[in-house]
Amino acid sequence: MISLKGVQKTFNRGKANEVMALRGIDLEIPERDFVVIVGSNGSGKTTLLNTISASVLPSAGEIFFSGENVTTLPEHQRSRWVARVFQNPLSGTAPDLSILDNFRLAALRTSAKSLKIGVDEKFRNAVRDKVATLGLGLENKINQPIGTLSGGQRQALTLLMSVMDECKILLLDEPTAALDPRSAEVVMKTADDLIKQYSLTAILITHNLKDAFRYGNRLIQMAEGQIVKDIPSSAKQSLSEIELYSWFM
Amino acid sequence: MDFYLTALLQALCFSGIALGIYISMKIFNIPDITTDGSYTLGGVVTGILLSHSLPVSAILPIVTLSGALAGAVTGLIHTKLKINALLAGILVMTALYSINLTLLGRSNLPLLNYKTTFDTLTLTADLNQNTFLILCIFVPILIGIIGYILKTDFGIAMRATGNSETMVRALGVNTDRMKIIGLAIANSLTATSGFLMVQFQGYADINMGIGIVIMGLGSVIIGETIINWLRITSVWLSLAAVLGGAIVFQLVLAFTLSIGVDANLLKLVTALFVLLIVSLPRFSFTKAS
Ligand SMILES: Nc1ncnc2c1ncn2[C@@H]1O[C@H](COP(=O)(O)OP(=O)(O)OP(=O)(O)O)[C@@H](O)[C@H]1O
Ligand SMILES: [Mg+2]
Numbered sequence: 001m002i003s004l005k006g007v008q009k010t011f012n013r014g015k016a017n018e019v020m021a022l023r024g025i026d027l028e029i030p031e032r033d034f035v036v037i038v039g040s041n042g043s044g045k046t047t048l049l050n051t052i053s054a055s056v057l058p059s060a061g062e063i064f065f066s067g068e069n070v071t072t073l074p075e076h077q078r079s080r081w082v083a084r085v086f087q088n089p090l091s092g093t094a095p096d097l098s099i100l101d102n103f104r105l106a107a108l109r110t111s112a113k114s115l116k117i118g119v120d121e122k123f124r125n126a127v128r129d130k131v132a133t134l135g136l137g138l139e140n141k142i143n144q145p146i147g148t149l150s151g152g153q154r155q156a157l158t159l160l161m162s163v164m165d166e167c168k169i170l171l172l173d174e175p176t177a178a179l180d181p182r183s184a185e186v187v188m189k190t191a192d193d194l195i196k197q198y199s200l201t202a203i204l205i206t207h208n209l210k211d212a213f214r215y216g217n218r219l220i221q222m223a224e225g226q227i228v229k230d231i232p233s234s235a236k237q238s239l240s241e242i243e244l245y246s247w248f249m
Numbered sequence: 250m251d252f253y254l255t256a257l258l259q260a261l262c263f264s265g266i267a268l269g270i271y272i273s274m275k276i277f278n279i280p281d282i283t284t285d286g287s288y289t290l291g292g293v294v295t296g297i298l299l300s301h302s303l304p305v306s307a308i309l310p311i312v313t314l315s316g317a318l319a320g321a322v323t324g325l326i327h328t329k330l331k332i333n334a335l336l337a338g339i340l341v342m343t344a345l346y347s348i349n350l351t352l353l354g355r356s357n358l359p360l361l362n363y364k365t366t367f368d369t370l371t372l373t374a375d376l377n378q379n380t381f382l383i384l385c386i387f388v389p390i391l392i393g394i395i396g397y398i399l400k401t402d403f404g405i406a407m408r409a410t411g412n413s414e415t416m417v418r419a420l421g422v423n424t425d426r427m428k429i430i431g432l433a434i435a436n437s438l439t440a441t442s443g444f445l446m447v448q449f450q451g452y453a454d455i456n457m458g459i460g461i462v463i464m465g466l467g468s469v470i471i472g473e474t475i476i477n478w479l480r481i482t483s484v485w486l487s488l489a490a491v492l493g494g495a496i497v498f499q500l501v502l503a504f505t506l507s508i509g510v511d512a513n514l515l516k517l518v519t520a521l522f523v524l525l526i527v528s529l530p531r532f533s534f535t536k537a538s
Pocket of ligand 1: 011012019020021039040041042043044045046047048
């Protein structure tokens with residue numbers, strides 16, 4: 001599904017503050033894999049996700065989705081495959097727009113935003129039903145600006161928004177970093193359910209080793225812009241939490 | 250009384266600027282001051298075409314297109330050359346001064362003997378009242394069109410662009426293109442104000458746009474105060490509030506003049522008034538965003 005060949009990223013090339021954020025990443029992620037990436041701060045995890053979504057263009061290397069070379073496709077075109085949940089709950093939603101309008105936009109991720117009014121009764125009901133599945137009581141607030149909700153509620157909605165339109169790849173960059181433990185739990189469970197229900201290929205970045213342990217079928221550790229450990233499904237199951245902790249010692 | 254009616258008529262003529270600034274500043278979050286130039290451009294184009302006896306129904310589309318072009322150039326400079334929006338606007342505004350002067354061929358063009366929008370319908374004998382009634386048809390249609398656009402899927406993408414650029418890009422929107430279109434719409438509205446004003450005052454003038462952006466800004470800020478006060482979330486009502494802002498603004502200016510403030514000080518009064526309304530939330534005890 002996703003294939004990275006020799007992907008490199010250097011920020012500020014040639015300047016004093018040059019950073020090699022990615023030093024040649026080769027990665028094959030088959031369809032329906034749920035990959036968890038761990039690694040210390042600054043190891044290049046976010047940059048890796050950003051090259052997949054095209055928020056950052058690689059300095060070298062190539063990226064393929066299902067065999068199609070997408071290396072030069074800009075972000076708004078790569079969104080045909082990719083949905084994202086950001087580390088910052090504020091980045092995934094438009095605060096002044098209602099829940100409904102946010103969902104409308106998400107429902108059009110892969111298609112044109114035309115000059116017709118798409119928010120009708122049918123759409124409204126569909127959103128209400130979808131939002132109700134979260135069990136957060138937000139289905140009665142769909143006309144409220146999404147900015148009035150808590151970070152956790154917004155993250156959960158962002159997740160739902162990502163499956164409003166056809167989605168193949170879901171990128172989660174520390175989706176629970178800003179949340180309290182209970183909201184974090186809701187968001188992670190929602191993510192896991194959606195990934196299974198919609199057969200998504202997913203990548204989750206997390207600093208929470210419990211989540212890294214519990215979710216996903218493959219575990220990757222990054223350090224200094226490289227993949228240093230890649231634990232496949234079978235081995236991940238037999239990995240103990242203690243072992244995982246020891247990676248960071 | 251007539252004094253205030255004139256202010257009201259001016260406000261309605263300025264509604265295009267107010268809506269334009271609302272779109273660029275509030276919806277797209279871009280400080281666009283192409284306004285001074287595109288307003289004059291709208292006026293100049295109207296003046297020239299009127300004096301060539303073109304019907305207003307043909308002039309209006311040309312005016313909106315010319316305004317849109319000016320806005321699109323600012324948008325292109327801002328997004329493609331990555332130049333600060335304020336500077337991009339100043340550049341286009343400055344260039345437009347020469348363009349307007351070249352188009353007009355002189356600094357002032359009187360238009361008293363031509364058939365304007367305000368002569369197309371005679372609803373009452375009183376000239377000002379007739380103008381008022383025609384504006385009461387024209388301006389709601391303008392608000393209707395903009396409101397409709399903002400309600401569409403495209404409009405949602407527009408509103409989201411100024412609100413959370415990271416999000417809209419991830420949702421498949423080409424934000425550069427969106428901003429260019431947004432500035433084009435904003436400046437075509439501004440040009441429409443020029444179109445109305447020139448016909449209302451009976452002449453086109455090369456300096457008619459100087460400092461006009463402040464009218465739009467002031468109107469939008471008052472409009473926003475109304476929006477916050479009444480906790481308006483509807484798109485239509487927000488646009489109506491901006492129109493309300495334009496009216497309040499002109500009435501306050503008319504009032505200042507009526508109590509005997511020197512007309513030469515008008516721009517100073519305007520600036521101080523805008524300063525006052527901008528700083529008002531800082532002093533009030535209610536929530537300020
Ligand atoms: N836009 C940028 N400009 C310059 N340097 C950058 C930029 N983005 C990232 N970097 C640098 O690239 C390196 C990798 O950053 P990245 O954000 O990918 O790390 P990360 O693994 O996500 O870290 P964290 O766990 O803290 O989120 C860091 O040294 C960072 O300073
Ligand atoms: Mg990161």
